[in-house]
Amino acid sequence: MDLVLNAGLVVKLVLLILVYFSVVSWAIIIYKFLIVQRAMRQSEAFLDFFWSKKRFDVIGQGLKEYSHSPLAVLFRDVYQELMQSRRAIEGQEEEHMLADLGEQDRVARVLRRAMTSETHRLEKYLTFLATTGSAAPFIGLFGTVWGIMNAFHGIGQTGSASLAVVAPGISEALVATALGLVAAIPAVIGYNHFLNKVNVLIGDMDNFSQEILNIVQRMSRSH
Amino acid sequence: MHTHRLQSSSAQFHSDPKIGRLILVSLVLHVLLVLVMSGTWFGPQRRDQAPVYYVDLVHKPVLDPQAGRPDPRPKAKPKPAPVKSVAVPQPPKVVEPKKPTVKVAKPAPPTVVKSELKPDPKSEQKLQSAIDAMRERQSRQAEIDALKQKLAGLQDTRAAAVPADVPVGMPTGTGDEVGVSMLAYIQEVIKQNWALSPYLLDQSRLASIEAKVSVRYATDGKLVGFRILKDSGDSQFDDSIKRAITKSKQLQHKLPQSTELTVVFNLKEMAEARR
Structure with missing residues (x-):
């Protein structure tokens, strides 16, 4: 604690920035953990639910249980789009979703938009983790270099190069690098971990989109 | 939308x-x-901080052990005293040999009277030989006294060369040098003028208070100024340091150059030194 309090103004500023990076990084790591875990768990459950039911309207009524799944969001948007087109065409049967050829394109667009939106949501704040992982060690290194510069300046002024004069300055300076690494290491690990999970989810969304498009196409052909 | x-x-x-x-x-x-x-x-895990000792391994040992002491070595005062004290016993010794001559003179008349009464050549001869023997003894005694006086004189000069009650320095030392380590000398002066209250000394068991002061002296040994680099946080302690520096505003020796040095005042270290 004394090391931090005795440090110079620039080193203190560097330490403050690094503490900010560390606090926000950990907040994002917790945030991502909650989001990604829930998304993966509910996506798996939603797929089971989706394939167990044959009718879109039944699936649409049970969506609230899977509110954190990106696949559920895709299905909800598609379902809303189909409902709107159904309302537009009068005299259609309620139990069968009928689709024309133009409707397939609209569904594809809706799916693409929903996927983009969900990908953005899942990748939100990950860039901050990447920035922390790459920049924090350098910011810490800057604090260390500055602190050592001051320490050597002090040695020059006192004219004594004893360990008692040199050691405190260097020790204070090295705190900045240590804190930089403390902030960067979890950020890098978190970034790689969550990026991998998000990529898996994006792959799932892609596959699910293709499945929905196929279903819509089959529906239009049967019509 | x-x-x-x-x-x-x-x-x-x-x-x-x-x-x-x-x-x-x-x-x-x-x-x-x-x-x-x-x-x-x-919980409080206070580690007992060991006092810090500064050992100068770079500078050579001082030429004269007196160097570094703020008070100059006592010089001329003790010199005349031993010379006088040795010279005093001389007069009585010189007077003493005179007394027997008087004593000899006194018994002489009766012998003369006796000889007048009874002129005896043998007794005259005996008396003459006795007088001769006495004179010889007197001259020897005078010689011995002269030699003793000479010996005392020699001892006085040797005693004057090395005054008593003062530590003897190196053979080449002159006794009033500041010493090789001028910084150590100034530090010692300030620390000798540093008085600590008993309350603060008791406090030293609880915590090691430390302050760092930069002091600047001119070549004539006069204090130019001082600056507290790191205060102790204890106003009493800081005041005692200021008093010590103000007390050391004039050094008794001139310095070869204007000097600025940093003095570390450590309560625990000083308290252990005083015990």
Whole structure:
């Protein structure tokens, strides 16, 4: 604690920035953990639910249980789009979703938009983790270099190069690098971990989109 | 518009956790981590700090052991005293040999009277030989006294060369040098003028208070100024340091150059030195 309090103004500023990076990084790591875990768990459950039911309207009524799944969001948007087109065409049967050829394109667009939106949501704040992982060690290194510069300046002024004069300055300076690494290491690990999970989810969304498009196409052909 | 509506409905659908709240949680976690690391939660773990000793391994030993002492070596005062004290016993010794001559003179008349009464050549001869023997003894005694006086004189000169009660320095030392380590000399002067209250000395068991002061002296040994680089946080302690420096405003020796040095005042170290 004394090391931090005795440090110079620039080193203190560097330490403050690094503490900010560390606090926000950990907040994002917790945030991502909650989001990604829930998304993966509910996506798996939603797929089971989706394939167990044959009718879109039944699936649409049970969506609230899977509110954190990106696949559920895709299905909800598609379902809303189909409902709107159904309302537009009068005299259609309620139990069968009928689709024309133009409707397939609209569904594809809706799916693409929903996927983009969900990908953005899942990748939100990950860039901050990447920035922390790459920049924090350098910011810490800057604090260390500055602190050592001051320490050597002090040695020059006192004219004594004893360990008692040199050691405190260097020790204070090295705190900045240590804190930089403390902030960067979890950020890098978190970034790689969550990026991998998000990529898996994006792959799932892609596959699910293709499945929905196929279903819509089959529906239009049967019509 | 349609996109905005969808996004807002999507946000309602998800109900993601608030990042602001999580930042607060993260901040609390960081504070807890700092508390755990600093040992605040595990009770006071005060380590007894050992006093710091500064040993100068670079400078050569001082030429004269007197060097570094703020008071100059006592010089001329003791010199005349031993010379006088040795010279005093001389007169009585010189007078003493005169007394027997008087004593000899006194018994002489009766012998003369007797000889007048009874002129005896043998007795005259005996008397003459006795007088001769006495004179010979007197001359020897005078010689011995002269030699003793000479010996005393020689001892006085040797005693005057090395005054008593003063540590003897190196053969080449002159006795009034400042010493090789001028900084050590100035530090010693200031620290000798540093008076600590008994209360503060008791406090030294609890905590090691330390202050760092930069002091500047001119070539004539006069204090130019001082600056507290790091105060101790204890006003009494700081005041005692200021008093010590003000007391040392004039050194008794001139310095080869204007000097600025940093003096570390450590309460624990001083307290142990005083015990």
